Amino acid sequence: MPISSQSQPAFLTFLEHLEVERNVSQLTIRNYSHYIRRFIEWYKQQGHEDLRDLDTDMMRSYRLYLARYVDEQGRTLSKKTQSYHIIALRSWLKWLIKNDVPVLHPEKIDLPKGESKSMRFLHLEQVENLLLQPPLGKKNGLRDRAILEVLFSTGLRVSELVSLNRDQVDLKRREFGVIGKGRRPRVVFLSDSAVNWLQQWLDSREDNWRPVFIRLSQHTPDLLADGEEMRLTTRSVQRLVDYYCRKAHLAIKITPHGLRHSFATDLLSNGAGLRDVQEMLGHKNIATTQIYTHVTQPQLRKVHQQFHSSGVKTSRKEAVKETEI
Numbered sequence: 001m002p003i004s005s006q007s008q009p010a011f012l013t014f015l016e017h018l019e020v021e022r023n024v025s026q027l028t029i030r031n032y033s034h035y036i037r038r039f040i041e042w043y044k045q046q047g048h049e050d051l052r053d054l055d056t057d058m059m060r061s062y063r064l065y066l067a068r069y070v071d072e073q074g075r076t077l078s079k080k081t082q083s084y085h086i087i088a089l090r091s092w093l094k095w096l097i098k099n100d101v102p103v104l105h106p107e108k109i110d111l112p113k114g115e116s117k118s119m120r121f122l123h124l125e126q127v128e129n130l131l132l133q134p135p136l137g138k139k140n141g142l143r144d145r146a147i148l149e150v151l152f153s154t155g156l157r158v159s160e161l162v163s164l165n166r167d168q169v170d171l172k173r174r175e176f177g178v179i180g181k182g183r184r185p186r187v188v189f190l191s192d193s194a195v196n197w198l199q200q201w202l203d204s205r206e207d208n209w210r211p212v213f214i215r216l217s218q219h220t221p222d223l224l225a226d227g228e229e230m231r232l233t234t235r236s237v238q239r240l241v242d243y244y245c246r247k248a249h250l251a252i253k254i255t256p257h258g259l260r261h262s263f264a265t266d267l268l269s270n271g272a273g274l275r276d277v278q279e280m281l282g283h284k285n286i287a288t289t290q291i292y293t294h295v296t297q298p299q300l301r302k303v304h305q306q307f308h309s310s311g312v313k314t315s316r317k318e319a320v321k322e323t324e325i
Helices: 009-020 026-045 056-067 079-098 124-131 139-154 158-162 192-203 234-247 256-269 274-281 286-324
Strands: 175-179 185-189
Touching: 009 026, 009 079, 026 056, 026 079, 056 079, 124 139, 124 256, 139 158, 139 185, 139 192, 139 234, 139 256, 158 234, 158 256, 185 274, 234 256, 256 274, 256 286, 274 286
Parallel strands: none
Antiparallel strands: 175 185
């Protein structure tokens, strides 16, 4: 299969397949396009035009190319980004095989090992401290308190939070549906506190704009517009969470995703099942939710101490008594 042009029909058809049949988000499609185009460019530079010539030795060379890649600004590719390149390529090859194109089987291509990172989360006392930081005398403080409350109450991803619209949130039922990663729908729930602050924030607004969370400006745009241009960005939420964490003098640097971790940790610490947490987080696989084993480990230790250590101690005492006799 020649790939002499980036506008190769098979490549474009693959992107259409992602959009139509797999219901992948536009952001993911854009990323897949970028990653595969980078591979195509490298492949052509190696003197190859036919994808059927690709073998494991060439894939090792490509992996080395990604590991040593440096752009014009001197930036390299993280292990995670390198994995995304390989995942996109494997997905393309899998689709080609499904369409009877004899190319290298994707299972012969291993993914780079990820960089191990410790998961950061807050304990309940730290969360409570964080929630008290926004200045409630200011309108942005009311908004920010509502943001922090909703993040901790629902475990939403920051992208899911900023995309919320007013007609989407049911404050009476204290729940609403979201379309998360991989276009997977799920229902999330609001605590009493989150409902209270969210209601106060919405009541304080004089506009009828669709977005739940907006940026505040001294120059008010047309109140008749839908307010889409006023929607808060993911970067803005990341900055405000970081600001309030520093203001609270927390020992660790936390992000909106760290509040998602804190949400899951709090649920499991209070007895929620792993499958239930999986559903509330919108994880496709239970293996993803199992990163929270740090919560269940102390519980397992208690079980071990109760049902194993005590038994050993009893056995030892009985052994001593028999020796004395």
